[in-house]
Amino acid sequence: MRVEISFNFFIFLAFDFKIYWEIRMFVGHYGVGFAAKKIDNKPSLGTIFFAAQFIDLLWPVLLLLGIEHVQIDPGNTAFTPLNFSYYPFSHSLLGVLVWGALFGFAYYLIKKEWKTSLLLGVLVLSHWVLDLFTHRPDLPLVPWSEIKVGFGLWNSVIFTIIVELGIFFAGVYFYLTSTKAINKKGSVGLWSLVVFLTIIYFMNVFGPPPESEGPLAYVGLSQWLIVAWGYFIDPKKFIGNKFFTVGRS
Numbered sequence: 001m002r003v004e005i006s007f008n009f010f011i012f013l014a015f016d017f018k019i020y021w022e023i024r025m026f027v028g029h030y031g032v033g034f035a036a037k038k039i040d041n042k043p044s045l046g047t048i049f050f051a052a053q054f055i056d057l058l059w060p061v062l063l064l065l066g067i068e069h070v071q072i073d074p075g076n077t078a079f080t081p082l083n084f085s086y087y088p089f090s091h092s093l094l095g096v097l098v099w100g101a102l103f104g105f106a107y108y109l110i111k112k113e114w115k116t117s118l119l120l121g122v123l124v125l126s127h128w129v130l131d132l133f134t135h136r137p138d139l140p141l142v143p144w145s146e147i148k149v150g151f152g153l154w155n156s157v158i159f160t161i162i163v164e165l166g167i168f169f170a171g172v173y174f175y176l177t178s179t180k181a182i183n184k185k186g187s188v189g190l191w192s193l194v195v196f197l198t199i200i201y202f203m204n205v206f207g208p209p210p211e212s213e214g215p216l217a218y219v220g221l222s223q224w225l226i227v228a229w230g231y232f233i234d235p236k237k238f239i240g241n242k243f244f245t246v247g248r249s
């Protein structure tokens with residue numbers, strides 16, 4: 001079957017060329033980002049992805065510095081072979097509240113748009129809320145406490161796929177109904193991203209676990225590609241104190 005061939009081809013690309021997309025491309029976070037455009041069209045989709053994925057972009061840096069730790073542990077939950085054993089600075093509730101406040105504040109300093117700043121801060125926090133539903137109890141409330149939370153949606157592969165793809169495609173729907181493509185970047189660029197994320201997502205679900213922890217951090221950093229893709233699809237020019245639409249309006 002044609003579909004199978006192309007799917008296997010992507011599996012081949014990912015695993016034989018050791019492009020470890022195993023970092024878990026959790027598409028729910030991107031779904032929340034897409035949906036945020038319904039609330040506020042001012043920030044670029046790239047900035048929105050940056051906020052919604054902020055703690056997962058910070059996490060690989062802390063892994064590389066040896067500050068946070070992860071182990072490969074097939075069966076840790078049905079959905080992910082990763083044991084997030086120690087990530088109090090990127091993934092504790094208190095940590096995320098601080099990162100969200102800093103993110104919003106930094107945006108305010110640059111753009112002086114307090115409503116958008118608030119939305120971006122909330123988007124940083126939204127990542128943790130989504131993680132709270134999916135992770136097993138491994139998310140600390142505060143860095144120094146042993147109290148960890150997580151509702152464990154990942155214990156069911158099928159429910160994870162339904163909920164996560166549901167959030168993702170609902171987000172894409174909200175994005176489509178609240179913006180309009182004004183050039184190829186805004187149309188072809190968007191659809192290729194949606195297809196790309198969906199393929200990567202299924203590769204994560206059905207692909208083998210990574211061979212070692214080593215490349216995980218580098219793969220985590222590769223998520224910057226998605227942030228850059230967001231800026232490419234939906235660039236905004238900020239002149240004076242007004243936003244000018246370049247890719248989608």
Ligand SMILES: [Zn+2]
Nearest residue numbers: 055056127131
């Ligand atoms: Zn996360």
